[in-house]
Every structure is written in structure tokens, then in C-alpha cells.
Amino acid sequence: MVKIQVKTTQLPIEIGEHTFYIDTSEKGAEAFWKLVAGYAEKSSKITKKLEKKQIKPETAKRNAHEALEKVIDDLLGPGAFDKLFELSPEYIFISEYYMEICSAVGEELGGRKKQYFEKMQHYLEG
Structure with missing residues (x-):
């Protein structure tokens, strides 16, 4: 029997005691890059x-915080912030979390494609 x-x-993205999940399917990846x-x-x-x-520093800070x-x-779900x-x-700190999340998701998406193509190449070469 072959088990796959x-x-x-x-x-899964773990920050402190919280675990969030990011969809890395093709559709999820597209939504992720659009969001970023x-x-x-x-x-x-x-x-x-x-x-x-054109705006005051306080306004810029407030707008940046809201964004x-x-x-x-x-990205992580309602109430995550x-x-x-x-x-x-x-x-x-939350901005730093965001950058780390983006880096991890980017690596996951890129690594998955690379791994797939390497396996396919190995299969095709016999």
C-alpha cells in the first residue's frame, strides 16, 4: 500500500500564544500579494x-496606524491586530511582525514552487 x-x-503563523493561518493556495497567494x-x-x-x-505628522501617523x-x-483575520x-x-513591533510574516509567506510560496519544479524535473529525467 502506498500512503500519500x-x-x-x-x-500556520505563531506569534506569542496566538496561531494564525494564511491561505497559501494559488488563490490565497494571489490575494496575499494583492494585499501586500x-x-x-x-x-x-x-x-x-x-x-x-500636504498632511500633518499626526495625521500621517494616524493614517499609517489605521492602514x-x-x-x-x-491578512491574519478579524481581531488579529x-x-x-x-x-x-x-x-x-506589529509592523515588524508584518514584515516577518511577509518574508515567511514569500519564502513558503517561492520554496513550494521550486520544490515542485525540482521534483517534476527529477521525474521527467527518470
């Missing part, structure tokens, strides 16, 4: 407005 291990597309790009664009706009003195809260909840803020009540 069931694979899952849910990547949207957050980067929003952050860039806030920074440019601040540099051009971070939204991207964390969109509040859970993380409870653990680390500093926006800079």
Missing part, C-alpha cells in the same frame, strides 16, 4: 503626502 500525505494550504501591494501603495502615499507637507491595523486584520497589540502595544 495530505498537503494543506494553510500556513495595496498596503505598500497606501504607505507610500502617506509618506509622500507627509514629505510634501497597519487593516492589513493585519485582512487587537490580539497582537495586546501582546506588544507598539505599532513598530
Whole structure:
């Protein structure tokens, strides 16, 4: 009998006592990259407005915090930001968590494709 291990597309992300899951299926990966790009664009706009003195520093900070809260909840699920803020009540720490999450998910998605192509190449070569 041949047993094939069931694979899952849910990547667990553990932060403190909380475990969140990110969908790394093809559809989930597409949504992930879209979310990351949207957050980067929003952050860039806030920074440019601040540099051009179109908004006050307090407004820029508030807008940046709101954008971070939204991207964390969109990425990890509703209420995730509040859970993380409870653990680390500093926006800079949560921003660092976000960057680490993006790095881990990016590595997972890239590594999975590479592993698939290596296995396929090995299979085709016999």
C-alpha cells in the first residue's frame, strides 16, 4: 500500500500564544500579494503626502496606524491586530511582525514552487 500525505494550504503563523493561518493556495497567494501591494501603495502615499507637507505628522501617523491595523486584520483575520497589540502595544513591533510574516509567506510560496519544479524535473529525467 502506498500512503500519500495530505498537503494543506494553510500556513500556520505563531506569534506569542496566538496561531494564525494564511491561505497559501494559488488563490490565497494571489490575494496575499494583492494585499501586500495595496498596503505598500497606501504607505507610500502617506509618506509622500507627509514629505510634501500636504498632511500633518499626526495625521500621517494616524493614517499609517489605521492602514497597519487593516492589513493585519485582512491578512491574519478579524481581531488579529487587537490580539497582537495586546501582546506588544507598539505599532513598530506589529509592523515588524508584518514584515516577518511577509518574508515567511514569500519564502513558503517561492520554496513550494521550486520544490515542485525540482521534483517534476527529477521525474521527467527518470
